[in-house]
Amino acid sequence: GPSDEPTPVIRLNQIGHYPASEKVAIVMKKAESDAFHVVSKETGNPVFEGNLVKVTSSTVPERETWKADFSSVTAPGMYHIQIDGVGSSHPIMISESPYDGLLSAVLKGFYFQRASTALDSAVAGKWARAAGHPDDQVYVHASAASPTRPAETVIAAPKGWYDAGDYNKYIVNSGISMGTMLSLYEDFPDYFSKSSWDIPESSNALPDLLDEILWNLDWMAEMQDPEDGGVYHKLTTAKFAGMVMPEKATAKRYVVQKSTAAALDFAAVMAQAARVMKDFPVLEKRSKEWQAQAEAAWTWAMANPHQLYEQEKMNEQHDPDITTGAYGDSQLQDEWIWAACELYLNTGEERYLEKLPDASAISFTVPSWSNVAWLGYYSLLRHADKKTSLAPLVTALTGTLEAVGDEWLTQMEGTAFHSVMGKDPKDFVWGSNAVAANQGVALIQLYKLKGQSAHLSAAKANLDYLLGRNATGYCFVTGFGAQSPMHPHHRISEADGVKEPIPGLLVGGPNPGQQDGCNYPSGVFDESYVDHVCSYASNEITINWNAPMAYLIGAMVAMEP
Numbered sequence: 001g002p003s004d005e006p007t008p009v010i011r012l013n014q015i016g017h018y019p020a021s022e023k024v025a026i027v028m029k030k031a032e033s034d035a036f037h038v039v040s041k042e043t044g045n046p047v048f049e050g051n052l053v054k055v056t057s058s059t060v061p062e063r064e065t066w067k068a069d070f071s072s073v074t075a076p077g078m079y080h081i082q083i084d085g086v087g088s089s090h091p092i093m094i095s096e097s098p099y100d101g102l103l104s105a106v107l108k109g110f111y112f113q114r115a116s117t118a119l120d121s122a123v124a125g126k127w128a129r130a131a132g133h134p135d136d137q138v139y140v141h142a143s144a145a146s147p148t149r150p151a152e153t154v155i156a157a158p159k160g161w162y163d164a165g166d167y168n169k170y171i172v173n174s175g176i177s178m179g180t181m182l183s184l185y186e187d188f189p190d191y192f193s194k195s196s197w198d199i200p201e202s203s204n205a206l207p208d209l210l211d212e213i214l215w216n217l218d219w220m221a222e223m224q225d226p227e228d229g230g231v232y233h234k235l236t237t238a239k240f241a242g243m244v245m246p247e248k249a250t251a252k253r254y255v256v257q258k259s260t261a262a263a264l265d266f267a268a269v270m271a272q273a274a275r276v277m278k279d280f281p282v283l284e285k286r287s288k289e290w291q292a293q294a295e296a297a298w299t300w301a302m303a304n305p306h307q308l309y310e311q312e313k314m315n316e317q318h319d320p321d322i323t324t325g326a327y328g329d330s331q332l333q334d335e336w337i338w339a340a341c342e343l344y345l346n347t348g349e350e351r352y353l354e355k356l357p358d359a360s361a362i363s364f365t366v367p368s369w370s371n372v373a374w375l376g377y378y379s380l381l382r383h384a385d386k387k388t389s390l391a392p393l394v395t396a397l398t399g400t401l402e403a404v405g406d407e408w409l410t411q412m413e414g415t416a417f418h419s420v421m422g423k424d425p426k427d428f429v430w431g432s433n434a435v436a437a438n439q440g441v442a443l444i445q446l447y448k449l450k451g452q453s454a455h456l457s458a459a460k461a462n463l464d465y466l467l468g469r470n471a472t473g474y475c476f477v478t479g480f481g482a483q484s485p486m487h488p489h490h491r492i493s494e495a496d497g498v499k500e501p502i503p504g505l506l507v508g509g510p511n512p513g514q515q516d517g518c519n520y521p522s523g524v525f526d527e528s529y530v531d532h533v534c535s536y537a538s539n540e541i542t543i544n545w546n547a548p549m550a551y552l553i554g555a556m557v558a559m560e561p
């Protein structure tokens with residue numbers, strides 16, 4: 001009967017926990033009793049009784065929540081929480097491998113974003129589709145004209161991942177996505193050299209993670225003008241396409257203006273790719289080419305340090321107007337830092353270090369598409385032992401990360417959902433779920449450096465947040481969880497005629513900016529989410545949000561307790 005329906009009032013990770021993990025549910029409403037029970041699904045018997053503890057949230061004081069800590073339940077199995085007068089929760093899984101299916105799906109999410117290819121039903125199942133966007137005839141936009149490539153010159157730049165719910169391919173946003181995915185491999189090579197999740201290349205000699213990265217790298221490599229080393233900011237149609245399948249979205253595609261941000265992000269990615277891939281015999285030669293491309297992009301950026309991508313200004317000067325995503329950034333210090341770190345690690349050339357701040361000026365910022373400094377710093381820390389000349393900087397980076405991690409541990413206690421995400425309403429930007437995931441990535445970097453389990457636990461708390469322990473009650477990955485987005489702002493999911501959205505995609509999440517003007521159920525910062533296709537500001541999916549999610553889950557699985 002209806003009384004058996006789980007109550008959404010009990011918020012928890014809807015996917016699962018390792019036996020040894022901290023396990024917490026947050027209850028939004030309470031009856032008289034403080035008691036809660038964890039009940040075994042198999043036997044129907046209670047296995048644990050605990051007390052709800054009132055949470056004092058500093059950010060939404062008027063909202064009352066209670067914490068149910070059931071960490072002491074460790075036996076693998078299926079459970080639910082039962083609270084008299086409140087109801088029973090969504091199912092809870094405790095398992096030695098709670099995230100394997102989720103990880104495969106989130107990584108396969110990148111395969112589903114592939115441009116220029118048909119997806120075969122043997123691999124894509126009911127989400128099989130025809131090929132679209134061959135991108136073998138892409139036009140040089142007037143803003144990108146050069147002596148050797150005047151406007152309307154035709155170039156080819158096939159493959160790549162679609163950025164998001166739209167079909168364009170943006171270098172800046174591919175930058176952070178690729179950096180994060182390459183770091184996942186670089187941090188956990190033992191796990192990811194063997195791990196496979198059914199993509200067309202699964203039976204070749206390369207790890208699936210690198211094959212997937214190569215799909216986008218092959219596109220990126222074509223975005224550099226071989227003549228001068230400059231990199232086009234994006235490959236795009238003039239306007240966003242309608243909500244149609246890729247093969248129906250056939251408007252003319254352009255490469256537009258070269259930008260300094262694109263050149264530096266490109267340089268960082270190509271350098272990191274060269275380093276990560278060079279030891280595979282089939283990639284040895286291309287790794288040298290990527291390194292050369294990285295250096296050429298750096299040289300171009302040094303000669304053109306202020307080529308900002310300002311779309312409106314560009315449209316005043318050139319036709320046709322380009323109105324797709326801008327990824328415009330006016331602060332490039334962090335892009336210099338990232339590219340400098342990757343190139344320095346590959347070459348040992350001190351000139352790159354001139355772009356890094358003094359050790360005393362290091363501060364922490366959570367990575368985002370417009371702020372990539374710490375991608376470079378993570379790489380430095382990863383390889384620190386090989387470069388003793390970096391000692392003062394490495395000490396400063398480690399100390400900074402430690403201070404941030406410890407501050408987050410304290411702040412977590414004052415959040416409504418027992419996660420780092422929630423400590424500050426300002427974290428709830430467009431794509432806030434990626435802020436949560438990138439906080440998790442930072443905590444994992446810290447855990448790798450210092451080995452303190454509290455930092456790993458805090459990373460897992462943000463994963464719990466993303467998988468359902470949050471103010472919306474949604475598990476934010478399509479296809480996963482008891483309450484999951486069904487209507488992401490994603491052209492393929494909307495147009496393919498399949499009821500279920502493409503699985504394994506992280507939606508943007510709560511965003512009180514509500515720039516899409518859709519009808520949201522709430523304006524409170526962490527409730528400001530709507531599962532409607534209209535909502536590109538809270539319910540779109542992107543590669544730069546999926547990448548830190550893949551990293552966070554991938555790290556958990558690779559470091560399996």
Ligand code: 9MR
Binds near residue numbers: 325431
């Ligand atoms: O993720 C981007 C977000 O940080 C910006 O505030 C927003 C508006 O400029 O754009 C977002 O990026 C979108 C991009 O421009 C086009 N593809 C979809 C992206 C996610 O909505």
